[in-house]
């Protein structure tokens with residue numbers, strides 16, 4: 324044990340990259356997205372890294388966590404994480420809003436700190452033991468190729484905003500240009516899918532909804548299925564449809580929708596878990612969620628109610644180890660493992676690849692926003708998506724090496740931002756003055 328490396332330093336580096344004007348129920352994506360990297364250095368000279376969504380609160384929580392990490396042996400991983408959990412550092416930095424209807428994804432932030440630190444620790448541990456992170460999780464490495472889906476969005480007209488969205492260029496592939504152009508109709512989305520299919524080989528697609536009337540979003544899903552008959556198609560309106568509407572829109576579409584993601588949520592005194600259970604019974608369709616089963620207690624309620632089939636266990640808010648445990652539960656309990664995502668850099672791409680590699684049994688192709696960020700790597704040899712899959716690198720730890728000059732440039736970009744935290748509503752106000760989030764009102768129906 325005396326040779327076990329000790330953690331000597333913890334750096335917290337917020338970074339930003341460019342994004343397209345993607346639409347969702349919360350508004351529109353800004354021209355920038357922000358993430359935070361945690362870099363842990365150990366006495367063996369290794370660097371472990373993790374990535375999470377960047378919020379100012381999360382960065383404060385991470386700074387408070389550093390004294391509990393620095394000076395510890397990497398073999399004390401479990402004890403460090405238990406201490407952090409017990410310290411409940413997030414409680415000292417209450418979120419501005421706990422109301423899920425105001426900020427549908429705000430609750431994720433509590434676990435982001437644990438998740439990003441755990442990832443960096445696992446990266447160090449893997450390098451010390453000369454094993455990939457996947458080998459240190461739940462079932463160990465059970466696959467080398469991780470299927471991912473083509474995550475499609477409606478895209479707003481960036482010319483109507485004064486934010487510096489990129490124009491893109493089709494020099495390398497038309498995808499890199501198309502991903503910046505307005506896409507509001509079913510035909511536009513099919514065009515995006517064709518380009519993404521050609522570039523990345525996707526077999527399956529997910530459409531982000533909550534933007535148009537449900538009928539238009541279902542029409543888009545149908546158009547995707549018509550164009551890609553073999554594909555598994557899903558739609559995710561982020562719980563913005565009323566239960567009755569969700570049933571009316573989806574019932575009988577077994578031949579179009581492989582599953583539906585958060586079609587409805589809390590309404591009229593019923594919880595999202597209750598309405599999803601009713602939706603499942605009424606339609607017979609499989610249901611995925613990243614909104615109502617995001618911690619063990621919620622998952623327990625969701626499963627008791629038979630509300631879901633596919634927990635989208637994002638390692639950024641479950642932590643890698645807990646998400647891998649969910650994958651094991653799915654395998655034992657005849658559920659299907661899936662993974663949610665947000666805009667991310669290539670360290671997160673590696674995180675989800677290791678999670679997929681350690682997920683036994685049937686998994687549904689994982690979500691990833693990477694195609695919207697592809698070309699903005701922070702590592703020297705970023706993983707890539709080919710044939711709709713990511714191949715796990717044959718390297719210890721996460722298997723990524725940071726490109727520090729790219730990280731520094733992304734950090735400079737972050738520091739230059741006047742609005743640091745994600746605020747899709749603020750961006751949306753550039754298109755529709757006075758626009759405000761309303762969980763049951765599609766973004767463009769104002």
Ligand SMILES: O=C([O-])[C@@H](O)[C@@H](O)[C@H](O)[C@@H](O)C(=O)[O-]
Nearest residue numbers: 347428559613663664665666
């Ligand atoms: O990036 C987006 O706009 C998504 O809507 C994201 O924020 C969601 O958390 C997510 O991808 C989802 O599946 O709900």
Ligand SMILES: [Mg+2]
Nearest residue numbers: 559584585613
């Ligand atoms: Mg979702």
